[in-house]
Amino acid sequence: xxxxxxxxxxxxxxxxxxxxxxxxxxxxxxxxxxxxxxxxxxxxxxxxxxxxxxxxxxxxxxxxxxxxxxxxxxxxxxxxxxxxxxxxxxxxxxxxxxxxxxxxxxxxxxxxxxxxxxxxxxxxxxxxxxxxxxxxxxxxxxxxxxxxxxxxxxxxxxxxxxxxxxxxxxxxxxxxxxxxxxxxxxxxxxxxxxxxxxxxxxxxxxxxxxxxxxxxxxxxxxxxxxxxxxxxxxxxxxxxxxxxxxxxxxxxxxxxxxxxxxxxxxxxxxxxxxxxxxxxxxxxxxxxxxxxxxxxxxxxxxxxxxxxxxxxxxxxxxxxxxxxxxxxxxxxxxxxxxxxxxxxxxxxxxxxxxxxxxxxxxxxxxxxxxxxxxxxxxxxxxxxxxxxxxxxxxxxxxxxxxxxxxxxxxxxxxxxxxxxxxxxxxxxxxxxxxxxxxxxxxxxxxx
Numbered sequence: 001x002x003x004x005x006x007x008x009x010x011x012x013x014x015x016x017x018x019x020x021x022x023x024x025x026x027x028x029x030x031x032x033x034x035x036x037x038x039x040x041x042x043x044x045x046x047x048x049x050x051x052x053x054x055x056x057x058x059x060x061x062x063x064x065x066x067x068x069x070x071x072x073x074x075x076x077x078x079x080x081x082x083x084x085x086x087x088x089x090x091x092x093x094x095x096x097x098x099x100x101x102x103x104x105x106x107x108x109x110x111x112x113x114x115x116x117x118x119x120x121x122x123x124x125x126x127x128x129x130x131x132x133x134x135x136x137x138x139x140x141x142x143x144x145x146x147x148x149x150x151x152x153x154x155x156x157x158x159x160x161x162x163x164x165x166x167x168x169x170x171x172x173x174x175x176x177x178x179x180x181x182x183x184x185x186x187x188x189x190x191x192x193x194x195x196x197x198x199x200x201x202x203x204x205x206x207x208x209x210x211x212x213x214x215x216x217x218x219x220x221x222x223x224x225x226x227x228x229x230x231x232x233x234x235x236x237x238x239x240x241x242x243x244x245x246x247x248x249x250x251x252x253x254x255x256x257x258x259x260x261x262x263x264x265x266x267x268x269x270x271x272x273x274x275x276x277x278x279x280x281x282x283x284x285x286x287x288x289x290x291x292x293x294x295x296x297x298x299x300x301x302x303x304x305x306x307x308x309x310x311x312x313x314x315x316x317x318x319x320x321x322x323x324x325x326x327x328x329x330x331x332x333x334x335x336x337x338x339x340x341x342x343x344x345x346x347x348x349x350x351x352x353x354x355x356x357x358x359x360x361x362x363x364x365x366x367x368x369x370x371x372x373x374x375x376x377x378x379x380x381x382x383x384x385x386x387x388x389x390x391x392x393x394x395x396x397x398x399x400x401x402x403x404x405x406x407x408x409x410x411x412x413x414x415x416x417x418x419x420x421x422x423x424x425x426x427x428x429x430x431x432x433x434x435x436x437x438x439x440x441x442x443x444x445x446x447x
Contacts (some may be wrong), residue, residue, distance in 0.1 A: 207243025288334030
């Protein structure tokens with residue numbers, strides 16, 4: 001009897017121990033599960049905060065789905081970037097794509113332009129200034145036809161408008177066979193005085209039609225800020241013609257320079273005969289010359305012929321009053337391009353006999369926009385936008401008309417390319433080549 005009770009108590013104790021072990025395992029397992037769930041929730045929350053453009057609170061499945069969508073788009077963009085990468089067998093490895101493209105544009109005397117199918121210009125690269133003397137702001141949000149001679153309006157409008165304006169029409173077959181467009185025309189050159197006789201430059205457009213819904217997300221975010229609000233919902237429905245524009249006649253010396261960083265300065269010292277005596281270390285990146293290349297030469301050897309008379313008057317004022325400020329003038333760089341400068345100078349005198357010793361100059365780089373604005377103010381000219389373009393009946397019948405001002409500007413999104421490369425000091429700007437519109441330079445088209 002006693003032994004049976006002992007057996008029962010031992011069995012009871014054994015079951016109690018097993019229950020305690022099971023309970024301890026459950027507690028341990030529950031703690032592990034809770035720790036895993038807490039860690040998973042923290043990661044999901046952190047993932048949700050990293051998703052772009054998300055403001056509302058989302059559940060876990062939505063966060064995971066949106067993360068998958070984002071990664072898929074990222075992979076597509078990466079694949080597109082790799083396909084558009086310039087081949088390394090003919091691009092120097094020490095140059096980026098942007099730098100190499102800029103060098104090619106400079107060598108070809110070209111600039112980038114983006115045009116809607118109705119002719120509205122939505123982007124122009126800054127290199128247009130050195131080639132056609134237009135600021136990008138002169139052309140953006142204007143119609144291309146405003147800058148063409150009347151007899152070319154019809155052909156240009158037909159070439160742009162007969163291509164589909166619906167992105168869904170830009171299928172793979174179309175992109176392979178009909179997407180490229182080439183044509184030649186004459187584009188109006190810029191001028192200080194708009195009343196001057198019109199001068200046209202013969203140029204060639206070479207480009208492709210692009211759907212804006214193929215633009216990478218980073219660029220699309222930038223575009224959202226510059227598109228008109230009424231057009232933002234229809235962003236994916238826009239098609240534009242992206243082209244490189246080249247001059248038919250090369251410019252060996254460009255008239256205007258694209259100033260990447262205006263207000264840069266360098267100093268020099270000159271004799272009273274205006275010969276270089278000293279050039280500081282900041283000058284070579286700006287004008288391209290090393291000090292030993294200019295020492296002993298006259299400053300007048302580097303000035304534009306149209307500025308010599310005004311500069312001579314400024315120097316006469318300096319010799320009379322001992323200090324002063326020059327007018328805006330053009331300086332020829334080593335790369336055979338002109339840059340605009342303005343100089344503050346004063347005469348130093350010998351400490352013993354008080355005779356004039358030399359002239360100290362501080363030269364400041366000035367943008368063409370500032371120079372043009374000042375010259376127009378002197379002429380009493382109020383800047384006005386180009387006149388509205390009018391199409392003849394034949395051009396109107398060739399396609400449906402869209403509003404001229406479809407897009408305000410793509411500058412903030414696309415100017416990153418222009419600013420990502422700085423022209424070398426041996427390629428700073430310019431000599432003016434102007435070809436008059438003539439009958440023997442007709443318009444050619446290639447589709």
